[in-house]
Amino acid sequence: MKRILDLLLVLVALPFWLPLFILLWLTVRIKLGSPAFFRQKRAGKDGKSFEIIKFRTMRDLRDSDHKLLPDEARLTPFGKRLRSLSLDELPELFNVLCGDMSLVGPRPLPVVYLDRYSTEQARRHECRPGITGWAQVNGRNQVDWDERFQMDVWYVDHAGLLLDLKILWKTVSTVFSREGISAENTVTMHEFTGPGTSTGGRSLNSVPPQSPDPSHKTE
Template sequence: MKRLFDLVIASFALLLLFPVLLLVAWLVHRRLGGPVLFRQVRPGLHGKPFEMVKFRTMRDAVDTEGNALPDAERLTPFGRFLRSTSLDELPELWNVIKGDMSLVGPRPLLMEYLPLYSVEQARRHEVRPGITGWAQVNGRNAVSWPEKFALDIWYVDNRSLLLDIRILLLTIKKVFVREGISAEGQATASRFTGDEK
């Protein structure tokens, strides 16, 4: 039932928002250059890798040694706008249609975090990752890693179609309010080191 719900809503949303996707793609290309899409391998269901797609929000700026500059230096005002409105997440609807992601579930984090999880934290991979989730509507990047994982596990244990609908409605509200976009003192989110178990 959840998969059918995801497929129907994501397909409808992709068709409805297609003009918005085209406009954002054009603006990203004009403001940040190519490529328009940011692609990164993330862990999905049971930790299986998949390629997640988003709109780019950062410049390809590097230091003298060729290393990427910190997020705060690469994130432009336009990129911040895309993140605060969640417009950068719209291409992930394609990931939902493909079956890599769900509309609702724990956000897909970095592959390098997989060996750092405790047994309990790793349970977040018992379900497909989501475009939005229980942690996103309860603080997003403003909550600590232990709180975020606890919220993810709560969702895994209590998931239902009604809860997904509730989270989607709360997500729409959060997008307009623009809360919890970044962690305190960070341009995006703090890095998970495995010490927060």
């Protein structure tokens, strides 16, 4: 039923979100150049990897050593507006159509995090990740990682049609109020380094110290 509801809602709303998608794609190309999309490997159901698609909100600015500059230097005013209205998430509807994501579920995180979860935290992968979720309507990026994962696991244990509809309804209010867009002292969300991680630490857009691979950055 959950999969059917996802497809039904996305396809019924297609005449409304597709023109907006095309308009935003053109605008991102003009303001930020090519590519218009940010793509990254994320962990889906059962930890299976898939490629998430979002609108790009940052410039690919690097220092003399070719390392990415801090998020604050790369995030443009236009990108901030996209984030504040969650419009950068619109391409994820194609992830929903492909079956990699659901409209509602724990947010998909980088695959590099898979080895960092506790056994209980890893249970967040027992269902498809979502564009929005219980944690997103209860603090969004201002909630620390441990509490966020507790809410993700709570959702896994209580998932159902009525709860999903409640989350979708609350998502509209959260988006328009623009609450919890950024964690403290960063324009995005800090990196998760393991159980007990607070809102402190490196930003998700930073490259993890154990890997020089820039694909680990997260918009």
